[in-house]
Amino acid sequence: MGRLKQKGKAGAAKAYVTRSSAVKKLQCSLADFRRLCILKGIFPREPKHKKRANKGSTAPTSFYYAKDIAYLAHEPVLNKLREHKAFAKKISRALGRGEWSTAKNLEDNKPVYRLDHIIKERYPSFIDAVRDIDDALCMIHLFASLPSNPRVSPALIENCARLTAEWQLYVMHTRSLRNVFLSIKGIYYQAEVMDQNVTWLVPYQFPQNIPSDVDVRVMLTFLELYQTLLGFVFFKLYTDAGLVYPPPLDSGRDESGAGIGAFSLRPANPSPATGAPKSDILKVSSKEVRQTIKTITAEASSAPPTDVDIDRIDQTDSLPDAAEEEFMPQASKSDLDVPSSLPTLLSLSSLPKPSSTNIFAPYTFWLSRESSRSIFEFLIRSFGGRIGWPVSSGGGSPFTEDDEAITHVIIDRPAANVGTAQERELRRRRKYVQPQWVVDCINAGKILLEDLYAQGKTLPPHLSPFGERDGAYDPTIGLANVEESLIEVDGAELSEDSQEVEDVEMGSELGGDVKPMAALVVATADDPEALRAAELAAEAAGVDYGTFEKEVQKKQKQKQQKHKEDAVVDGGGEQDMNKILMSKRKRQLYERMKYGEKKRATEHAKLEERRANIEKDRRRKARAS
Numbered sequence: 133m134g135r136l137k138q139k140g141k142a143g144a145a146k147a148y149v150t151r152s153s154a155v156k157k158l159q160c161s162l163a164d165f166r167r168l169c170i171l172k173g174i175f176p177r178e179p180k181h182k183k184r185a186n187k188g189s190t191a192p193t194s195f196y197y198a199k200d201i202a203y204l205a206h207e208p209v210l211n212k213l214r215e216h217k218a219f220a221k222k223i224s225r226a227l228g229r230g231e232w233s234t235a236k237n238l239e240d241n242k243p244v245y246r247l248d249h250i251i252k253e254r255y256p257s258f259i260d261a262v263r264d265i266d267d268a269l270c271m272i273h274l275f276a277s278l279p280s281n282p283r284v285s286p287a288l289i290e291n292c293a294r295l296t297a298e299w300q301l302y303v304m305h306t307r308s309l310r311n312v313f314l315s316i317k318g319i320y321y322q323a324e325v326m327d328q329n330v331t332w333l334v335p336y337q338f339p340q341n342i343p344s345d346v347d348v349r350v351m352l353t354f355l356e357l358y359q360t361l362l363g364f365v366f367f368k369l370y371t372d373a374g375l376v377y378p379p380p381l382d383s384g385r386d387e388s389g390a391g392i393g394a395f396s397l398r399p400a401n402p403s404p405a406t407g408a409p410k411s412d413i414l415k416v417s418s419k420e421v422r423q424t425i426k427t428i429t430a431e432a433s434s435a436p437p438t439d440v441d442i443d444r445i446d447q448t449d450s451l452p453d454a455a456e457e458e459f460m461p462q463a464s465k466s467d468l469d470v471p472s473s474l475p476t477l478l479s480l481s482s483l484p485k486p487s488s489t490n491i492f493a494p495y496t497f498w499l500s501r502e503s504s505r506s507i508f509e510f511l512i513r514s515f516g517g518r519i520g521w522p523v524s525s526g527g528g529s530p531f532t533e534d535d536e537a538i539t540h541v542i543i544d545r546p547a548a549n550v551g552t553a554q555e556r557e558l559r560r561r562r563k564y565v566q567p568q569w570v571v572d573c574i575n576a577g578k579i580l581l582e583d584l585y586a587q588g589k590t591l592p593p594h595l596s597p598f599g600e601r602d603g604a605y606d607p608t609i610g611l612a613n614v615e616e617s618l619i620e621v622d623g624a625e626l627s628e629d630s631q632e633v634e635d636v637e638m639g640s641e642l643g644g645d646v647k648p649m650a651a652l653v654v655a656t657a658d659d660p661e662a663l664r665a666a667e668l669a670a671e672a673a674g675v676d677y678g679t680f681e682k683e684v685q686k687k688q689k690q691k692q693q694k695h696k697e698d699a700v701v702d703g704g705g706e707q708d709m710n711k712i713l714m715s716k717r718k719r720q721l722y723e724r725m726k727y728g729e730k731k732r733a734t735e736h737a738k739l740e741e742r743r744a745n746i747e748k749d750r751r752r753k754a755r756a757s
Contacts, residue, residue, distance in 0.1 A: 139187070139188075143184060144179050144180070144181055144184040144185040145184060145185060145186075145187050146198065147179075147185075147197065147198055148177065148179050148185040148195040148196065148197065148198065149195065149196050149197070149198045149201050150186065150193045150194065150195060150196075151165075151176075151193060151194040151195075151196065152193070154196055154201045154204075157201060157205070158201070158204060158205060158210065159214075160210065160213060160214070163349070164210075164213045166350065166353070167213075167353050168204055168207060168209065168210060168213075169204075170350070170353045170354060170357065171209060171247065171250055171353070171356075171357055172203070172204060172207065172250065172254075173254055174196065174197075174200045174203075174204065176194040176195060176196060177195050177196060177197055178195070179195055182195075208245070208249070209245045209247075209250070212243050212244070212245035213245070215243040216242075216243050219238060219242060219243055222238055223235055223238045223239065226238060246360075247356070247357060247360040248360065248364075250357070250360075251360055251361055251364055255361070258326070258365075258368055259326060259328065261361060261364065261365050262325055262326050262328045262330065262365065263328055264361075265330060265361065265362065265365055266330060266331055266332055267354075267358070268358035268361055268362050269299065269330070269332035269362075270332050270333045271351070271354060271355055271358050272292040272295045272296055272355070272358060272359070272362065273292075273296055273332065273333070273334045273335065274335060275288065275289060275292040275355060276289065276292040276293040276295075276296045277335050277337065277340050278340050278342065279339070279340060281342060283342055283348045284342070284348065284352075288352075288355070291359065292355075292359075294378075294381075295359065295362050295363075295366070297391070297392045297394075297395055298366050298370075298377075298378065298379060298395070299362075299366065300392050300510050301379060301392060301395055301397060302366065302369055302370065302373070302375075303323050303510075303514055304392075304510065304513045304514045305373065305375070305397055306325075306373060307489035307490070307514060307515070307516070308323040308324050308325055308514075309321065309322075309323050309489075309511070309514040309515070309574070310322050310323060310324050310329075311574070311575055311597040311598065312511060312571045312574050312575065312597075313571070313575075313594075313596045313597060313598060314568070314571055314594060315596075317333060317335075318333045318334050318335040318336055319333070319334045319336070319507060320332075320333055320596075320598065321333075321334065322597075322598065325369070331598070334507075336504075337504055337506065366378075370400075371400065374399055374400050374401070375397050375398065375399065375400055376397075376398045376399070376400050379395045379396060379397055379398070380395070380396050380398065381394055381395055382394050382395075382396065385527065385528055388526070388527035388528065389525075389526030389527050389528070390526060390527050390528030391505070391506055391509070391526060391528070392506075392509070392510070393509075393528040394528070488515075488577035488578070489514075489515060489516070490515060490516040491515050491516070491573060491574070491577070491578060491579055492512050492515040492516050492517030492573075493515070493516030493517060494539075495517050495518075495539045495540055496517070496518045496519075496520075496531075496535070496537045496538050496539050496540070497512055497517055497518065497519040497520070497538070497539070497540045497541070497542055498519075498520050498521070498533055498535075498538045498540070498541045498542070498562075499519060499520065499521040499522075499525065499542050500522075500541065500542060500543040500544065500545065501521075501522050501524050501525060502543075502544050502545060503542050503543070503544050503567055504567075505521050505525040505526060508542060508567065508570060509521070511570055511571070511574065512570065515574065518530065518531075518537075520532065520533070520535065520538070538562055539562060539563065540562065540563045540564075540565055540582075541562050541563070541564045541565070542565060542566075542567055542569075542570065543564050543565070543566065543587050544566060544567055545587070546587075546588050547587045547588030563582045564586060564587045565582050565585045565586065565587070566585045566586075566587065566589075566591060568585060568591050568594055569582060569585035571594070572585075572592075572594065575595075575597045664748075667680070
C-alpha cells in the first residue's frame, strides 16, 4: 500500500506560501518584508490553481515560492532590520526617561546594513550589471531633478545629482552616446557601454512635484539598491578607463553653477614626470626582489636579469630590514618604435571609434539663454564639440559670446529683425539653428543642412531612432516619394490629360458609355494624380460625376474582391490548415499577432492617406496661385 497523501502537504499547497504566512514565518513587519523582497529581487507568483495553493480557500491573496521565503530567512539584512527595531525601542525609552548620554551612545552605535553582498549575488558578472542599469539611471535622474521636500532628504537628492554627473562624465570621455530622442515624457538617451546598449530617460527641467498618491517608501528602497549598484559599476568603468573614481569636485565652481564642469577627470596612475607626489610612487624593497627571484623557474631564463645586481643583493643579506635599500621602478628603455615579432592583441580601449562620434569636433557652439544648458552641453561634448553659454545659464563657460571661433548658435526664439551692423556681420559668419538640429545630426551620424533648421522655420518631423519596424510609417520617405512622383506627373501631365480627353470623346461617340474610362481609372487607381486627370477628363466630356463615381467604386470593389480570392486560393487554405493543427494557446497567440499586424497596416494606410490629401491640397493651392 502506497503512502497516503495528506491535504496541504504536497503539490501547490506546499510549493506556494501566502504573504501573511511569509511575514509570520520571517517574524518581521510588512514594510520590512516588502523591502527585503525589493532588495533580493523576489516578487509574487501566480499559481495555476489558486484554490489548491491556498489550501481550499478562494480569498484573494498574493503567493510566493516557499523556496524564496526560506532563502530570505538566512538574509543578513533581515538580522540588521531586527537589530534596528530593537535599537528604536531602546532609544525611545532612553529619550523618554531623559537619559541623554545613553541615547547618544545608542545613536553612535546605530546598526547599519550594507548591500554589497546583494549586488554580488544578483549580478555575478560585470556585464550582467551593465545590462541592468537602465532602470537605475532613470531612477537617479528622476530624483536628481526633484526639489527639496520633507519626503525626500536633501542629502539623497545631492547624491543622485553626483551620480548623474559621474555617468555623464564617463559617457562624454568615452564618446559612448549613440542616439537621442526628444519626447513628451523627457529625453531618451542611448549609449553603448561594453558592447551593451544602455537606454535611460531624463526628465525636462521643469518644477517637479511628488504626487500624494505615490508611495515614496517603495521608490526609496529601489533607489537604495540602485545607488549601491551604480557605485560598483561606475568604479569598474572608471578604473577600466584609467580614471580616478570618484572624480574630484571643485566646490568653488560647483557653487557658481558650473554643473558637470565642476568635476575633473584625472588619470588613475600618473607618471612621476607629471608631478605626482613622491609618496604615491610604488616602493619595492630588496627583500621582495629576492623573494621574486627565488620563485622564478630555472628554465625561464639562463642569464641573470640585467636590471638587478644579484651580487649586490647577496651582500645585503645580513643587513637589517630597516637598512634595506628601496627599489624604484623605472620606465622601460626599449625602443617602442621598433616593431615586435610577437603578436599583439587590440584591447577594447584601443579599438578605433566610429567617425560619427566626432561629428561636432570641427565646430564651436554658443548656447542662447532660453536653451537648456545641461542637455546640450552633454550632447555636444559627447561628440567632440566645444560649447559656451551666457552667465545667466551658470558659470564655467570656456569662452564668451564675442569669440571669433563660434560657428553655430543654438537658439530657440522666433526670428527678429537684425538692427546693428555688428549683429548682421555675426549672422553672416555664424549659423543660427534650432535645438532639434543637434539631435537630428546625432541620430543621422552626420552634419545635416542648417537651412531646414534655421531660426523661425517650421522644423521637419523629429523621428525616434528606437524600435524601428519593417513597414512602419516614415514621414521622410513619404516626402521623397511624393516629390519624385510630383516631378514625374508634371512632365507627363499634358499627355495624360489629352489622352484621357480622347478616350472620353470616343466613349461619348459610342453612346456615352463610361465603362472604358472606369476600367482605365481602375488600372491606374494606385496613382492619385492619374485618377484626378481622369476625373477632369470625364468632367470635360460632360459625364455626370455621380455616375462616374459609382462606376469607379464598383470596378474597384470587383478588383479588390478578385485579389482576395486569389490570395485565398494561393495561401489561405494552407494557413487555415496550419491553424487547425495548432493548439488553442498557440492559435490565440497567432491571432493576436495577425491582429497587431492588421492594426499597424491600417494605421499606416491612414497616415499615407492623410499625407496624400495634404499634398493634394498643397498642389491645388500652388496651381491656383
